[in-house]
Amino acid sequence: MPRRIFVTGLGIITGIGNNLAATKDSLFHLRTGIGKIQFLQTNLRDEIPVSEVKCSLEECFHLAAIPVTEGYSRNALLGIIAAKQAYEDARIGDFPGPRTGLISATTVGGMDRCELYYQDFLTNDSRNVYIDSYDCADSTEKIADVLGIKDYLTTISTACSSSANAIQLGARMIRNGDIDRVVAGGTETLTKFHLNGFNALKILDKEPCKPFDEKRNGINLGEGAAYLVLESEESVKQSGKPVICELTGWGNSCEAFHQTASSPDGIGAYLAMKKTIDMSGLKVANIDYINAHGTGTDNNDISEGRAIEKLFGAKVPPVSSTKPYTGHTTSAAGATEAIISILCMLEQVIWPNLNFSEPMKELHFTPVRELIKNIKVSHVMTNSFGFGGNDTSLIFSRVLSFKC
Amino acid sequence: MSAFINGIGIISPQKTVETEDFLMEIMEYESDYLKCIEPASYKPYIDPIQSRRMSRLIKIGITSAKTCLNESGCTMPDAIITGTGLGSVEDTEKILGTIHLDQPFLNPTPFMQSTYNTISSQIAIQLKCHNYNSTYVHRTFSFESSLQDALLQIKEGTAKDILAGGIDEMTLNHLAITRRRGHWKNKPVKNLEMLKWNSPGSLAGEGSGFFLLSADKTNKTYAFIRDVKTIYKPANLDEIAQRVNSMLAASELGISDIDLVLLGINGDNRNDPLYHEFARSLFPDTPLAYYKHLCGEYHTASCFALWLAANIIQRQTVPDVIRLNDLHREPVRNVLIYNQYYNVNHSFILVSK
Numbered sequence: 001m002p003r004r005i006f007v008t009g010l011g012i013i014t015g016i017g018n019n020l021a022a023t024k025d026s027l028f029h030l031r032t033g034i035g036k037i038q039f040l041q042t043n044l045r046d047e048i049p050v051s052e053v054k055c056s057l058e059e060c061f062h063l064a065a066i067p068v069t070e071g072y073s074r075n076a077l078l079g080i081i082a083a084k085q086a087y088e089d090a091r092i093g094d095f096p097g098p099r100t101g102l103i104s105a106t107t108v109g110g111m112d113r114c115e116l117y118y119q120d121f122l123t124n125d126s127r128n129v130y131i132d133s134y135d136c137a138d139s140t141e142k143i144a145d146v147l148g149i150k151d152y153l154t155t156i157s158t159a160c161s162s163s164a165n166a167i168q169l170g171a172r173m174i175r176n177g178d179i180d181r182v183v184a185g186g187t188e189t190l191t192k193f194h195l196n197g198f199n200a201l202k203i204l205d206k207e208p209c210k211p212f213d214e215k216r217n218g219i220n221l222g223e224g225a226a227y228l229v230l231e232s233e234e235s236v237k238q239s240g241k242p243v244i245c246e247l248t249g250w251g252n253s254c255e256a257f258h259q260t261a262s263s264p265d266g267i268g269a270y271l272a273m274k275k276t277i278d279m280s281g282l283k284v285a286n287i288d289y290i291n292a293h294g295t296g297t298d299n300n301d302i303s304e305g306r307a308i309e310k311l312f313g314a315k316v317p318p319v320s321s322t323k324p325y326t327g328h329t330t331s332a333a334g335a336t337e338a339i340i341s342i343l344c345m346l347e348q349v350i351w352p353n354l355n356f357s358e359p360m361k362e363l364h365f366t367p368v369r370e371l372i373k374n375i376k377v378s379h380v381m382t383n384s385f386g387f388g389g390n391d392t393s394l395i396f397s398r399v400l401s402f403k404c
Numbered sequence: 405m406s407a408f409i410n411g412i413g414i415i416s417p418q419k420t421v422e423t424e425d426f427l428m429e430i431m432e433y434e435s436d437y438l439k440c441i442e443p444a445s446y447k448p449y450i451d452p453i454q455s456r457r458m459s460r461l462i463k464i465g466i467t468s469a470k471t472c473l474n475e476s477g478c479t480m481p482d483a484i485i486t487g488t489g490l491g492s493v494e495d496t497e498k499i500l501g502t503i504h505l506d507q508p509f510l511n512p513t514p515f516m517q518s519t520y521n522t523i524s525s526q527i528a529i530q531l532k533c534h535n536y537n538s539t540y541v542h543r544t545f546s547f548e549s550s551l552q553d554a555l556l557q558i559k560e561g562t563a564k565d566i567l568a569g570g571i572d573e574m575t576l577n578h579l580a581i582t583r584r585r586g587h588w589k590n591k592p593v594k595n596l597e598m599l600k601w602n603s604p605g606s607l608a609g610e611g612s613g614f615f616l617l618s619a620d621k622t623n624k625t626y627a628f629i630r631d632v633k634t635i636y637k638p639a640n641l642d643e644i645a646q647r648v649n650s651m652l653a654a655s656e657l658g659i660s661d662i663d664l665v666l667l668g669i670n671g672d673n674r675n676d677p678l679y680h681e682f683a684r685s686l687f688p689d690t691p692l693a694y695y696k697h698l699c700g701e702y703h704t705a706s707c708f709a710l711w712l713a714a715n716i717i718q719r720q721t722v723p724d725v726i727r728l729n730d731l732h733r734e735p736v737r738n739v740l741i742y743n744q745y746y747n748v749n750h751s752f753i754l755v756s757k
Contacts, residue, residue: 043506107519109541118500121581128584135490136520136541141748144636153636154549155542157491157520165538169553176556192503197515254484254537256528259516271534387516388525390537 004233005171006243007396008181009090011082012339014224014326015051018063019085024343027351030371032325034208034220040190041116048204050190051222051327053078066146071129073110076139079187082225083143086183090229092147095239098180098232101152102144103170105162105186107331109136112189139187152179157331159386160293161252162186163226164334164394168250170230180235185227185335194330195221201260203297209328211294211321212301212367214358219295222327226335245342248282248379248397251275255389262299262385266307269293269383272391273311280395282379287317287395289350291341291382294321294367295328304383305363316365318372324354334384338394341380345398349373407558407566409626409755411476411616413468414711415440416699417595417609421471426715427723430698433595437574437588437608438700443467450530457513458526461492461573461612465523466530468612469567473531476616476624482563483536484524485553487546487570489703491520493578523571536563544745546570547613547704551632551753554617569614570704579608587701589671596725598671598697606670609700613707615714626714627739627755630655635750641678644750645686648740651752662690663736664722666709668743669694670701675746682742683728692728706743706753713739713755 013019015033016026026033033051037044040052053060060077061068064084083102087093092100114134117127132138140155152173156166163186170182198204198221205218236243253275255268262268277284293304308316322340329336344350353367378398385391414420417438418431431441442464446455449467458466465486473479490496495514502510516522521539528537536557540549547570557563579588589605598607617629633651638644652658665687667679683692699708716722716736741753 115500115503119504121584122577125584131581131585135543137489137543137545140542141636150636153542153634154540154545157539157541158524158537159519159521169538172556172560176559178556192506193499194515196503196507196510197499197512197518200510200512200515252536252538254525254528254534256525256532256534258529259522259525260512267534386521387519388521388537389528390521390525390539 003175005174005247006231006236007228007245007247007342008231008236008241008243009086009229010244010339011085011089012226012336013053013078013082014329014336015053015222016325027325027343030354032354033222034327042192042195044195044199048206049208049220051220052190053223071133073133073139074112075106075108075110075187075189076142078189078225079104079139079143080146082185083147083183083227086227086229087147091241092229098235099151100149101170101173101179101182102140102149103154103156103166103182103184104140104143105156105166105331106136106139106188107157107159107162108188108191108194110134110138111191111193115191115193149183158390159388160330160333161384161386161390161392162331162334164384164392165252167228167335167338167394168252168392171247171250174230174232181229181231183227183229186332187225188223188329188331190221190223205296208355209296209324210355211296211323211353212305212360213356214360216296216298216301218297220327222329224326224329224332224336226332226339228335228338243399245345246397246399247394249276249280249395251279252392255391257389260387262303264303266303268389268391269304269307269385270310272393273307273381276381276393276395284312285315286379287381288377289344289380290317290319291337291380292319292321293383293385294323296323302362305360309364318350318368319365320351320353320368322351334392337382341382342396344377344380348375348377350375350377406628406630407555407617408621408628409615409714410618410622410624411472412711412714413471414613415442415464415468416611416708417441418698426719427725430725435592437579438595440464440610459492459494459517461494461571462517462522462526464612465571466526469527469569469614472567472614472616478565478616480531480533481535481565481567483557483566484527484533485538485550485566485568486524487540487550487704488520488523489543489546489572492517492522493573493575497575497577543703544743544749545634545751547707548632548634548751551629555629555632558619564619566617567614568617569612570707571612572610572702572704574608574610574702595697601671602673604672604674606672606701609702609705611699611702611708613711615710627717627757630754630756633752637748638750641681641685644682648686648752651754655754657738659686662687662738662740663733664691664693664716664739666713666739666741667692667694668696668705670696678744678747691731691733693722693726694728695726706741706751709741710753713741717755717757
């Protein structure tokens with residue numbers, strides 16, 4: 001039997017809440033984080049809605065419990081806030097023995113400061129401290145230093161599937177015995193760099209996004225950070241602490257189709273989901289909920305929808321995209337939606353796909369429209385697909401009894 | 405956990421592409437940074453219609469990946485994994501250069517190509533490869549993380565042939581910016597005089613190296629990677645020594661089994677003393693070599709070192725230009741690559757015959 005991988009801690013900060021409890025409350029109250037831009041300095045402010053974390057940079061420092069210091073990006077601060085929550089939730093500090101890793105994901109890295117100071121970088125020495133913090137590793141190392149994690153450290157960037165791949169790598173390393181537990185997830189901050197970039201690709205909706213709707217019109221970007229603590233069976237047994245759920249399947253596949261578009265038949269999405277189910281040993285009928293990538297673009301939702309139909313046939317389980325709540329948090333989306341899916345198992349509910357009204361012509365299934373309560377949710381699948389066709393799926397399973 | 409190196413494609417500031425030679429002619433520079441020697445034409449590697457829109461780094465990446473696959477005979481790898489510290493700097497700069505003007509519409513091409521996973525996914529698109537695909541972006545751990553993922557896949561049995569590489573580029577703008585942080589010398593320097601510099605700052609470089617890592621040996625096999633380890637912020641030299649010893653012990657090797665140590669000396673007198681101290685205390689009787697005078701310093705420079713190690717083992721020859729001491733040992737069975745970046749990110753790659 002391969003080593004089982006348990007989830008023992010969760011941490012999250014997005015536009016719908018600064019921690020897990022606030023996130024849950026927003027999900028239950030169908031409260032979206034998407035609205036007018038408040039914090040990002042851009043002249044698209046009145047034109048394009050996003051889901052920002054509702055904190056200024058200074059408030060982020062405060063939440064991260066770090067004195068306001070030069071050299072910190074918003075990205076690193078959001079990462080520290082969420083990773084610390086997960087770390088404390090899993091009480092890692094109380095059990096110092098096991099080897100602990102940090103695998104973090106980001107795509108814009110410290111771009112939020114870099115794009116403000118780039119002209120200074122070119123012409124003067126006033127912002128030099130930010131020059132080395134614009135890469136992707138900076139936030140990872142700052143998180144590691146706050147948490148005191150040293151045993152393994154790396155950063156993944158596969159665009160919008162990045163943090164799902166971070167979770168996957170963490171699980172593989174635990175299974176192989178390289179580390180005993182890992183803080184895995186991702187952080188992404190809204191920047192003009194990618195807001196303007198997505199805008200140039202003409203895939204941003206100027207209204208609240210409507211995934212899987214016939215009249216969907218694109219993405220609402222979001223920001224945030226989310227981390228899970230994954231732990232080996234032995235490590236959990238030693239500490240005797242309760243487990244939240246189990247990670248039972250993961251799979252990564254590549255569309256190999258186009259740099260930013262998904263293939264019409266969703267081959268990458270299909271292969272990622274298929275690999276994940278096969279690995280978990282479950283049957284498709286066991287999946288109680290799919291948290292779709294569901295960005296709300298014309299292209300993704302057809303591609304993903306067809307892949308789901310191909311894999312699940314006539315019996316598609318309840319599907320929803322929760323991006324109408326959080327926006328598309330890009331590199332953080334995999335971990336954000338992993339946590340939102342895990343909450344379905346903990347609360348025995350299924351979150352609705354907000355803003356949906358008209359079924360897509362191409363698909364036989366429609367997403368969940370209203371909050372479903374008191375429903376048995378034992379296995380959830382969550383999809384994360386990225387630019388470059390980097391597609392990853394994860395399955396989490398409920399743990400009813402685990403004897404220590 | 406090990407993998408055979410069954411093919412290599414490398415583009416570097418030395419003559420390493422479209423040649424069978426192994427450092428026959430050493431490129432001597434007096435410059436601000438070392439630039440890759442690219443193939444005369446990309447036509448044999450990339451459809452000209454596609455390559456017209458590609459930035460330089462992507463072309464370099466695809467070309468080195470295809471060179472590697474051609475050499476190995478593998479047409480469809482079971483995984484593609486890339487490490488890059490900064491991805492396409494050129495594309496990122498195209499956007500950053502005008503971002504303060506807050507133009508709502510950018511040219512989408514540099515944005516699409518600026519994402520770090522572009523190299524891995526463009527290689528997949530070229531090959532129509534639907535298999536595992538990932539990108540590591542952690543400074544000088546980037547390439548090492550790719551190797552670790554590859555080795556893990558082979559151990560898991562989920563992949564037999566893996567294309568793993570490291571790639572980074574330098575641009576004049578990025579050089580000027582990072583000079584402000586004191587990373588580089590402030591004037592052009594002679595690359596082959598690195599050991600005489602004795603001043604702060606290194607010489608920047610760039611390069612791309614892809615390796616076909618396989619579960620099985622073939623008649624193309626250069627060498628095999630036994631293990632790859634990274635250490636983050638070690639407390640002292642003792643901690644580094646302990647990690648090296650346990651890594652060697654896991655492969656049932658001792659210090660005396662290492663026939664050559666390849667050190668990432670970069671000509672910065674704030675950085676290099678640690679290498680010398682390391683070598684003096686752990687490997688006082690071992691042949692030592694260095695390589696960054698040939699390729700420059702960059703986040704994934706250890707891919708150049710791995711190319712060197714694989715060729716040294718296969719050809720059983722250590723080029724004089726890389727020797728750091730007068731010790732010689734034959735045969736060369738085990739090579740240890742050690743890289744460290746300002747005492748924060750340390751990494752070891754153990755390569756054997």
